[in-house]
Amino acid sequence: MNFKGMDILDGAQFTRAEIERVMEVSEEMRERLRESRSLNLLRGYVLGTLFFEPSTRTRLSFETAMHRLGGDVVGFASAGVSSVKKGESLEDSIRTVDQYVDVIVMRHPQIGAARRAAAVAESPVINGGDGAGQHPTQALLDLFTIRTERGQVDGNTIVLCGDLKYGRTVHAGVELYKHYDCRLILVSPDALRMPPELTARLREQGVVVEETDDLEAALPEATVLYMTRIQKERFADPEEYERLKGSYVLTREMVERLNPDLTIMHPLPRVGEIAADVDALPGAAYFRQARNGIYVRMALLWLVTGQSEA
Amino acid sequence: MNFKGMDILDGAQFTRAEIERVMEVSEEMRERLRESRSLNLLRGYVLGTLFFEPSTRTRLSFETAMHRLGGDVVGFASAGVSSVKKGESLEDSIRTVDQYVDVIVMRHPQIGAARRAAAVAESPVINGGDGAGQHPTQALLDLFTIRTERGQVDGNTIVLCGDLKYGRTVHAGVELYKHYDCRLILVSPDALRMPPELTARLREQGVVVEETDDLEAALPEATVLYMTRIQKERFADPEEYERLKGSYVLTREMVERLNPDLTIMHPLPRVGEIAADVDALPGAAYFRQARNGIYVRMALLWLVTGQSEA
Amino acid sequence: MNFKGMDILDGAQFTRAEIERVMEVSEEMRERLRESRSLNLLRGYVLGTLFFEPSTRTRLSFETAMHRLGGDVVGFASAGVSSVKKGESLEDSIRTVDQYVDVIVMRHPQIGAARRAAAVAESPVINGGDGAGQHPTQALLDLFTIRTERGQVDGNTIVLCGDLKYGRTVHAGVELYKHYDCRLILVSPDALRMPPELTARLREQGVVVEETDDLEAALPEATVLYMTRIQKERFADPEEYERLKGSYVLTREMVERLNPDLTIMHPLPRVGEIAADVDALPGAAYFRQARNGIYVRMALLWLVTGQSEA
Numbered sequence: 001m002n003f004k005g006m007d008i009l010d011g012a013q014f015t016r017a018e019i020e021r022v023m024e025v026s027e028e029m030r031e032r033l034r035e036s037r038s039l040n041l042l043r044g045y046v047l048g049t050l051f052f053e054p055s056t057r058t059r060l061s062f063e064t065a066m067h068r069l070g071g072d073v074v075g076f077a078s079a080g081v082s083s084v085k086k087g088e089s090l091e092d093s094i095r096t097v098d099q100y101v102d103v104i105v106m107r108h109p110q111i112g113a114a115r116r117a118a119a120v121a122e123s124p125v126i127n128g129g130d131g132a133g134q135h136p137t138q139a140l141l142d143l144f145t146i147r148t149e150r151g152q153v154d155g156n157t158i159v160l161c162g163d164l165k166y167g168r169t170v171h172a173g174v175e176l177y178k179h180y181d182c183r184l185i186l187v188s189p190d191a192l193r194m195p196p197e198l199t200a201r202l203r204e205q206g207v208v209v210e211e212t213d214d215l216e217a218a219l220p221e222a223t224v225l226y227m228t229r230i231q232k233e234r235f236a237d238p239e240e241y242e243r244l245k246g247s248y249v250l251t252r253e254m255v256e257r258l259n260p261d262l263t264i265m266h267p268l269p270r271v272g273e274i275a276a277d278v279d280a281l282p283g284a285a286y287f288r289q290a291r292n293g294i295y296v297r298m299a300l301l302w303l304v305t306g307q308s309e310a
Numbered sequence: 311m312n313f314k315g316m317d318i319l320d321g322a323q324f325t326r327a328e329i330e331r332v333m334e335v336s337e338e339m340r341e342r343l344r345e346s347r348s349l350n351l352l353r354g355y356v357l358g359t360l361f362f363e364p365s366t367r368t369r370l371s372f373e374t375a376m377h378r379l380g381g382d383v384v385g386f387a388s389a390g391v392s393s394v395k396k397g398e399s400l401e402d403s404i405r406t407v408d409q410y411v412d413v414i415v416m417r418h419p420q421i422g423a424a425r426r427a428a429a430v431a432e433s434p435v436i437n438g439g440d441g442a443g444q445h446p447t448q449a450l451l452d453l454f455t456i457r458t459e460r461g462q463v464d465g466n467t468i469v470l471c472g473d474l475k476y477g478r479t480v481h482a483g484v485e486l487y488k489h490y491d492c493r494l495i496l497v498s499p500d501a502l503r504m505p506p507e508l509t510a511r512l513r514e515q516g517v518v519v520e521e522t523d524d525l526e527a528a529l530p531e532a533t534v535l536y537m538t539r540i541q542k543e544r545f546a547d548p549e550e551y552e553r554l555k556g557s558y559v560l561t562r563e564m565v566e567r568l569n570p571d572l573t574i575m576h577p578l579p580r581v582g583e584i585a586a587d588v589d590a591l592p593g594a595a596y597f598r599q600a601r602n603g604i605y606v607r608m609a610l611l612w613l614v615t616g617q618s619e620a
Numbered sequence: 621m622n623f624k625g626m627d628i629l630d631g632a633q634f635t636r637a638e639i640e641r642v643m644e645v646s647e648e649m650r651e652r653l654r655e656s657r658s659l660n661l662l663r664g665y666v667l668g669t670l671f672f673e674p675s676t677r678t679r680l681s682f683e684t685a686m687h688r689l690g691g692d693v694v695g696f697a698s699a700g701v702s703s704v705k706k707g708e709s710l711e712d713s714i715r716t717v718d719q720y721v722d723v724i725v726m727r728h729p730q731i732g733a734a735r736r737a738a739a740v741a742e743s744p745v746i747n748g749g750d751g752a753g754q755h756p757t758q759a760l761l762d763l764f765t766i767r768t769e770r771g772q773v774d775g776n777t778i779v780l781c782g783d784l785k786y787g788r789t790v791h792a793g794v795e796l797y798k799h800y801d802c803r804l805i806l807v808s809p810d811a812l813r814m815p816p817e818l819t820a821r822l823r824e825q826g827v828v829v830e831e832t833d834d835l836e837a838a839l840p841e842a843t844v845l846y847m848t849r850i851q852k853e854r855f856a857d858p859e860e861y862e863r864l865k866g867s868y869v870l871t872r873e874m875v876e877r878l879n880p881d882l883t884i885m886h887p888l889p890r891v892g893e894i895a896a897d898v899d900a901l902p903g904a905a906y907f908r909q910a911r912n913g914i915y916v917r918m919a920l921l922w923l924v925t926g927q928s929e930a
Contacts, residue, residue: 037412038354038382044658046687048680057406060358060384064410067356067382072658072687074680076697077386087852088889096677096888099911100684102657232397268406269398291409347722348664348692367716370668370694374720377666377692387696542707578716579708601719 004306007118008126010134011175019143019176025299025308026144026292033068033295041302042071048101049075050093051128052108057268057290058128058138062105065297074101091120098123103305106130124304132166138267139172141296145289146224149263154181159218161187161248162228162273164194169267170228174202183208185218189247191240192230215248219258225250227266227273245271252277265289314616317428318436320444321485329453329486335609335618336454336602343378343605351612352381358411359385360403361438362418367578367600368438368448372415375607384411401430408433413615416440434614442476448577449482451606455599456534459573464491469528471497471558472538472583474504479577480538484512493518495528499557501550502540525558529568535560537576537583555581562587575599624926627738628746630754631795639763639796645919645928646764646912653688653915661922662691668721669695670713671748672728677888677910678748678758682725685917694721711740718743723925726750744924752786758887759792761916765909766844769883774801779838781807781868782848782893784814789887790848794822803828805838809867811860812850835868839878845870847886847893865891872897885909 001017014022032039047066051059054077063073090113097104098121106114107128114127114134129135147153158177164170164186174194177184184207186194193211202209212218219225227250235241249272255262266274266286278284302308311327324332342349357376361369364387373383400423407414408431416424417438424437424444439445457463468487474480474496484504487494494517496504503521512519522528529535537560545551559582565572576584576596588594612618621638634642652659667686671679674697683693710733717724718741726734727748734747734754749755767773778797784790784806794814797804804827806814813831822829832838839845847870855861869892875882886894886906898904922928 036354037356044656044688046657046684054390056386056403060386060407060410063384064356067384068354073384074683074687074693076676076680078390080674080698086849086889087891092889093676095907096910097680099907100680100914229396269396269402271397287405287409290406294410346664347666364700366696366713370696370717370720373694374666377694378664383694388700539706579706579712581707597715597719600716604720 003303003308005124006304007114007124008136008300008304009114009118010127011136011139011172013136014176014179016179019140019179022140022296022299022303023144023147025303026295029295029298029302038068038070040070041307042066042069042305045069045071045103045305045307046101047071047073047075047301048097048104048123049073049128050097050104050106051075051077052079052106052113053129054078055107055129058107061290061293062126062128062297062301065294065301068294069298069301071301090116094125095120103301126300126304129168131168133168134172135168136172137293137297137300138169139176140300141289141293142169142173142226142265142267143176144292144296145265145285146263148292149285149288150223153177156223157183157185157221158224158226159185159187159215159222160194160226160228161215161218163192163230164188164228165192166231167228170194170226171198173226174198174207178202178205178207184210185222186211187213187215187218187248189213189244191244215250216254216258219254219262222259222262224263224265227264227270229267229269229271229273249273249275250278251275252281255281255283313613313618315434316614317424317434318446318610318614319424319428320437321446321449321482323446324486324489326489329450329489332450332606332609332613333454333457335613336605339605339608339612348378348380350380351617352376352379352615355379355381355413355615355617356411357381357383357385357611358407358414358433359383360407360414360416361385361387362389362416362423363439364388365417365439368417371600371603372436372438372607372611375604375611378604379608379611381611400426404435405430413611436610436614439478441478443478444482445478446482447603447607447610448479449486450610451599451603452479452483452536452575452577453486454602454606455575455595456573458602459593459595459598460533463487466533467493467495467531468534468536469495469497469525469532470504470536470538471525471528473502473540474498474538475502476541477538480504480536481508483536484508484517488512488515488517494520495532496521497523497525497528497558499523499554501554525560526564526568529564529572532569532572534573534575537574537580539577539579539581539583559583559585560588561585562591565591565593623923623928625744626924627734627744628756628920628924629734629738630747631756631759631792633756634796634799636799639760639799642760642916642919642923643764643767645923646915649915649918649922658688658690660690661927662686662689662925665689665691665723665925666721667691667693667695667921668717668724668743669693670717670724670726671695671697672699672726672733673749674698675727675749678727681910681913682746682748682917682921685914685921688914689918689921691921710736714745715740723921746920746924749788751788753788754792755788756792757913757917757920758789759796760920761909761913762789762793762846762885762887763796764912764916765885765905766883768912769905769908770843773797776843777803777805777841778844778846779805779807779835779842780846780848781835781838783812783850784808784848785812786851787848790814790846791818793846794818794827798822798825798827804830805842806831807833807835807838807868809833809864811864835870836874836878839874839882842879842882844883844885847884847890849887849889849891849893869893869895870898871895872901875901875903
């Protein structure tokens with residue numbers, strides 16, 4: 001298993017052994033950060049953060065991860081300041097930055113953009129989200145959170161709730177869950193169901209997948225609830241967004257009544273899917289999940305630059 | 311006196327002893343930077359600069375301060391690239407970044423935003439300006455400048471001139487001056503007078519406060535003139551802005567005629583309140599004042615992270 | 621020859637000896653980076669990157685250069701987040717940042733802006749492009765590329781093609797070429813010819829300069845082709861832009877038929893002047909040219925801070 005030079009493009013690219021390696025290195029990062037606020041593992045390396053679409057959360061998480069590895073960062077936070085508006089192709093933009101930096105993280109509004117970048121860059125490219133496509137580092141940090149909160153991934157019943165049609169974190173996630181002995185319960189309004197080809201593929205691979213539109217019915221059987229935001233920017237019709245956005249709202253009362261041991265996750269930002277009074281519950285893991293992103297991204301940066309083998 | 315973990319929210323929070331401690335550490339920073347361009351005091355620490363409202367000056371000053379302490383920085387320069395436009399609450403944004411970084415500096419257009427942030431963050435939060443509210447690090451660097459330029463703060467007659475109604479640097483400043491044996495002369499157009507409750511409170515605490523709309527009458531008695539910009543963005547009515555903005559313009563001729571020993575300060579940016587020919591006068595302290603911001607912010611970052619006690 | 625404190629404002633400021641010194645130090649940087657991803661030459665120094673006009677390429681190149689020297693960076697990527705919109709003068713903005721940082725790189729839409737900045741800043745100011753004016757670091761990295769690709773600068777026949785009227789990289793470039801024994805062939809549509817006063821001055825200094833509008837006629841005699849983008853933002857009339865932009869498009873077939881040994885350069889971004897199938901030719905040097913920008917900018921930052929003499 002060799003991560004050096006590997007592009008991180010989607011959840012489907014990994015074997016179970018590779019996923020486990022990322023999990024172990026992430027744990028190692030967490031342990032080492034307990035002793036020191038930053039490590040000297042990537043001193044002298046430069047990360048390029050190319051955010052053609054803004055994402056404060058993902059960008060700051062990667063930039064913090066790079067700094068805590070001892071490395072430096074250059075980049076941009078939105079397409080408005082990039083050469084795109086001068087008419088440059090994505091490939092040329094990437095090939096240029098590839099001359100400067102040692103590893104690239106990229107967010108782009110178009111599906112497949114990260115793969116196009118990886119095809120022309122010599123440096124490893126990490127997909128930080130490509131439109132309604134993939135977001136593999138989010139999926140890995142989600143898995144790391146399940147593992148940390150529940151002890152292991154095998155044996156969990158995971159309720160995925162919200163926008164399962166467009167939600168890229170969910171799409172990337174199921175590509176990882178399929179390697180584990182998990183049961184998935186998909187909860188969504190009918191208009192936002194997971195694409196049938198994805199559900200079919202999961203079942204072929206032996207994953208137990210159930211679908212419902214009733215969150216309360218699903219909760220008692222769950223060990224993990226993964227809530228997602230219904231993303232305004234994915235809707236052509238604002239009225240349809242307004243109609244659907246309130247479909248599922250988790251409250252403290254629901255958790256205490258139906259499943260007090262529940263681990264509650266969310267990729268954030270939330271816009272009301274989880275009531276504020278849930279935050280104080282011991283199972284509310286979404287801010288710890290954000291923290292886990294640092295460890296997992298440190299692990300990935302360290303692995304793909306090949307420094308873990310030095 | 312323990313600064314570790316302290317949030318820096320407004321000028322009113324400090325005792326005189328705390329202010330003096332900040333002044334002493336700021337002096338220490340200045341001295342140490344004479345020997346070395348950067349110190350190793352916060353190596354491995356990450357500062358988050360969350361500027362929901364742009365402010366190049368304050369942001370670059372804090373970022374430079376952090377780098378000169380040996381630390382790193384992540385952040386954003388305007389709300390346009392933050393998750394706010396996805397509908398996230400301020401509290402959630404802060405709680406997330408709090409998982410990444412060791413200390414937060416924040417600028418926000420709403421009064422009280424920094425206090426809300428501090429209520430949910432474990433990391434220390436430093437208010438870099440909240441609307442027409444407070445701007446305590448500016449007030450501290452102003453005080454440091456008076457101390458440096460005049461030898462001490464006690465015994466000065468300080469003319470505060472311009473927009474005393476909305477000017478947050480002035481509001482934060484008087485909360486510090488009240489601990490010292492100073493005389494304040496407030497010079498403003500009637501429409502931009504200091505809020506009467508603030509003036510009343512100062513007088514209760516024994517500060518000598520006079521009010522006038524005549525700058526020339528006030529100048530001969532002053533040791534320090536603190537000019538402020540009449541901020542366009544604080545006016546609902548552009549005509550009122552146009553009428554008031556030229557009310558007070560300091561010229562070299564005025565200084566030489568009325569008070570050649572005057573120390574002239576300004577939080578910058580200026581838009582004409584101080585004529586360019588004033589810049590060459592020995593008492594023109596406003597660019598030295600900008601430099602002092604580095605020392606004071608280094609001191610604060612070092613103090614609130616608790617490293618000064620290590 | 622003393623570079624310490626030197627402002628880098630335009631191509632015309634250099635003697636041949638100074639240019640050669642920059643070339644030699646750039647080569648040294650390239651060699652040292654082969655052994656280590658970053659050097660410790662400017663540890664503790666802070667670079668201010670003030671981009672009043674966006675330029676991802678130039679900004680990221682300088683920021684990477686600074687990090688690979690071991691230094692830190694503060695700055696802004698567009699005027700939208702600077703104090704300019706509060707009405708501050710350029711001089712005041714510069715004087716303030718000058719209090720914070722050790723060296724300034726600046727991009728600005730107005731000709732002469734960098735010179736105005738240098739007049740008020742104590743720190744060295746490097747012009748990263750000022751409107752249709754100069755872009756000296758681009759010119760130096762272009763020269764370094766010719767030297768690297770062809771072995772030396774003397775003896776080359778350089779075809780400059782495209783927008784020679786507004787193209788600042790070309791204007792800065794000829795100020796360097798004039799010190800060498802080169803022949804220049806200027807290829808442009810009539811409306812975008814090089815300003816006659818510039819051509820006249822080159823001829824006075826003994827440079828062989830020819831002008832034509834026929835790229836194919838010029839190519840067989842060239843050793844180097846320097847293509848430029850016809851910049852939309854320099855045209856008042858969009859129709860004139862549309863008419864002229866396709867005037868010159870280099871294809872692989874042209875290179876193979878007319879001059880297979882040709883070195884092909886472009887400051888980038890390109891918007892169609894060089895067909896994608898040219899990229900695979902051994903003479904396609906434009907991405908190596910981008911890489912050379914790191915070495916040349918490292919050299920300049922090291923020279924003007926005076927650390928090369930330490």
